[in-house]
Amino acid sequence: DAKTTQPNSMESNEEEPVHLPCNHSTISGTDYIHWYRQLPSQGPEYVIHGLTSNVNNRMASLAIAEDRKSSTLILHRATLRDAAVYYCILRDNNFNKFYFGSGTKLNVKP
């Protein structure tokens, strides 16, 4: 199974940008990089995904390294509602399987 490595926890101040790193050195050419987040007592929710190019949506931006061995999820202005566990996941494009790691717990301070 493809693996990802993330810091266990990070802290941010409200209304400041947050950069959540992820290493995935064993990524294969057909693996997509997905980010999900899980708010307390809820199921995970989709944030963003990409293959090679940087991606932006209304929730966040995804910056992918040129060699694809790492990526960074960028929250442009953290709010208290962004406090959650963020999972960086590799999706096997051949079988649409997701491999979750332990994630990064983001704490946002007011």
Added chain:
Amino acid sequence: EAGVAQSPRYKIIEKRQSVAFWCNPISGHATLYWYQQILGQGPKLLIQFQNNGVVDDSQLPKDRFSAERLKGVDSTLKIQPAKLEDSAVYLCASSLRGFEQYFGPGTRLTVT
């Protein structure tokens, strides 16, 4: 659009008893996933269905866990008999094309 529905939301049973969880995916979603999430860990895929066929059940403890997806819509996950280490949240997710998974609220199982 209605989300993924799961029931029950909470269940407490004694070890060696059996339990079943139900999932109703988003209408039209062909792929359905069951995950087990132990406290403090990320979700672990137990089984993946494509319509009513199994794509992957490599991490499903088949001596005690079973799952089915009749008619390619609803799905049930059963544990029989339950062990203490089965205490976890069981998450169901569905996907239309595989790019996004939509998760239900989960069922929190406590085995005493």
